[in-house]
Amino acid sequence: MNFKLIVNIALHLLQARLKQTIVAAIGVTFSIAMFIALVSFMNGLNKLLDGLMLNRTPHVRLYNDIKPSEHQPITLAEAYKKSTNFIRSIKPKDIGKSIYNSKAIIANLKNDPRIIDVAPKITSPVFFNSGTIEISRVINGIDVLSEEKIFKISEYIIEGKVTSLLQNNSIILGKGLANKMLLVVGDIIKVTSPNGHLTSLKIVGISQMGISDIDDVMSYTSLGTAQKILGEPTNYITDIQIQLYDKTIALELAKEFRRKFNLDAIDYQTVNAQFETGSKIRNIISYAVGIVLLIVAGFGIYNILNMMIYEKMDSIAILKATGFSGNDVKWIFISLSLVIGLVGGIFGLLFGFVFSSIIDVIPFRTTSLPTITTYPIYYDSIFYVIGIVFALFTTTIAGYFPASKASKVDPVEIIRGK
C-alpha cells in the first residue's frame, strides 16, 4: 500500500475542512492537557503527603522490641526436638530498650556502601513539669548533624535553629506541646525521666511538621542531653536509623540486619503501608478522569469524521472507481483521524506542561505545612508518554468506525445517483 499517497490524500481532505479539523484537534488537546495537569497535580499531592510521613521515616530502623523469646526451653529438650510443641500463656520479655554494642554496630553500618548515613537516636517517654502538673510526652535524643542530613529536620523548625541543640541542656519543642504549656523560645522547662531524674532544659526552638498528633507530643534534644536526662551512659542508644541509596531494597536489608545484629529491624514500607493505599486511589481517580475526557474527545472526532464522509461521498466514489480499494479508503480516514490525534495530542502535551507550570507557581500557604509555598506538581516524562499513547489510541478507535463505513461505500450507488 502506498502510505505516502494515502496520507497525502488525508491531509488534503483535512485542509478542505480546516475549521472542523481544528475543533476536533482542540478537543484532543484540551483533554490531554487536562490529563497531564491533573496527573501531575495528583502525583505532586501524593508525593507531598507521602513525604510528610516517608521523609520522617528512616528506610530501615533497628531497635529492640518487647516480644517473647524465640527459643523457649522446650525447644532445647532433646526428647521433644521432633515434636510440634504447643506452649500456652507465654509472656513477652523486655530485654531493655538499649541497643547492645551500639558503637560497633554504627561503625560497621557506616562502612556499608549501600548506606548513605546512619543516625543513632534515643526515644523515651518523659514528664514535662508545667507548674503543678506533669505532662507525659516523648523526647527524642538525636545526633543533630546526622539527623539533619537524613531528615532535613531544619525544614520543620519554625523558630530557632536546629544547631542550637549542640549546646548542652537545650530542647526543641513541638508547636502543639509548646502552646499547651504556654512556653516560648528562651524559657526553661523541667523534665522528669521515668526513673525520677529531674533536669532543667532551655527551649531553643519550636518545630512544626504539620501533623498535629506528632507536634503535640514531640520534642528534640541532643543525644548527650537525652542520656543525661535518663541517667544513662554515653553508649546508650535505643534506635539506629539507616538511610539507603536505593530505598527499594529496604525490606531485604531489614531482614539482613535482623540476622546480622540480632536486633529488630523494620523498613519504611511496612511502617507506612496505609499511605500507599491513599496514593493508589488518588492515581486511579486521576487516570479515570483523564480517560473520560479522552473518550469525550473521541466522540467529537467520530462525529466530525462521520460528517466528513457524508460530505466526501463523491470523492470516495471516484477514488474507488479509479482504483483505490476499500482498504485504501479505510486507511485514508484512519490516517485522517490519526493526524488529528497526533497534532491535538502534541499540543495537549505542550499545554499540559504549561498548565502544570502555572499550577506550580500558584501560592499555596497553609499553617500546617510550613515548607510548602506553592501547589505541588510532580513532573514525570511517563505521564507525557501515556498522554500521547492515549491520544493516538482513542483517535484511532474513533476514526476506525467511520473509516470502515467509508470503505464500504458503493461507488455505483453514488455515481448512478447523480
Added chain:
Amino acid sequence: MENNKVLETIGLTKYFYDPVKFKVLTSIDLSIDHGEFVSIVGKSGCGKSTLLYLLSTMDTDYEGQILIHNELVTGKSDKILAQIRNENIGFVFQFHYLLIEYNVLKNVMLPGMKLAKYTEQELEHRALEHLKVLGMEDHALKMPNQLSGGEKQRVAIARALINDPLIIMGDEPTGNLDKRNSDMVFDIFRELTIEKKQTLLIVTHDNDFANKTNRIITMEDGRIIS
C-alpha cells in the same frame, strides 16, 4: 495473443431485488475488440448503464462471466478488482468527479500515483502531456472550481488516460454539456481512437453522438437487440 478482445462477457445476467426481484439484464454475450469505439444506446431503464457498471468491475453482483483482456475477473477480491480498474480502465462520468481539494494537475495524476508505475516527475510530465493534447495545459495549476463544465470534463478525460488504460468507459460523458462542448468531447474521443488506437465504450442516449461511433449496441429490456 490468440485474439484481440479487450472485453468479453458470457451469459451476463443481473437482477435488481428492490422493491421486487426484477431481471435487468438477460444473458448478455458481448465482446469488444482493441481499438473499437463502441456506443451503447437504448431507452431509459433498458439496463445500458447497469451493463456498463458490471463491465467496470465496480458492481460485482451478477451471474455469468466477465473477461478483461482474456482474463476472468468474475469473483476476484475487492483489492484485485481495484487494481484492475486502476491499471486497465479509465472512467468518464456524466459528472466530472474531480477532487476539489486538489488542483487540475494533481487530479489527473492521482490514479497514476496509486499505480506507482512512474516516478512523480515522470507522472507530472505525462499528465501535462495529456492536458496539452486536450488543450488544458494552461489550467494545470487551477483548482477544479475555477473551471467551466466542458473544461472539467476534459480534465476528467485526462485523468482517465493517465495510466494508458485498455479501455475507457463513459457513462453519459456529454450528458451535462451543451452542444459545443459535447462535440468537443466527441472529437477528443475520436482522435484517441484514431491516433492512439484507444478502445472506448460509451453509454449515451444522444443518438447524434452514437451515430458517429464505429459500432452501436442497441439495448432493449435487458437484451442486446443489435
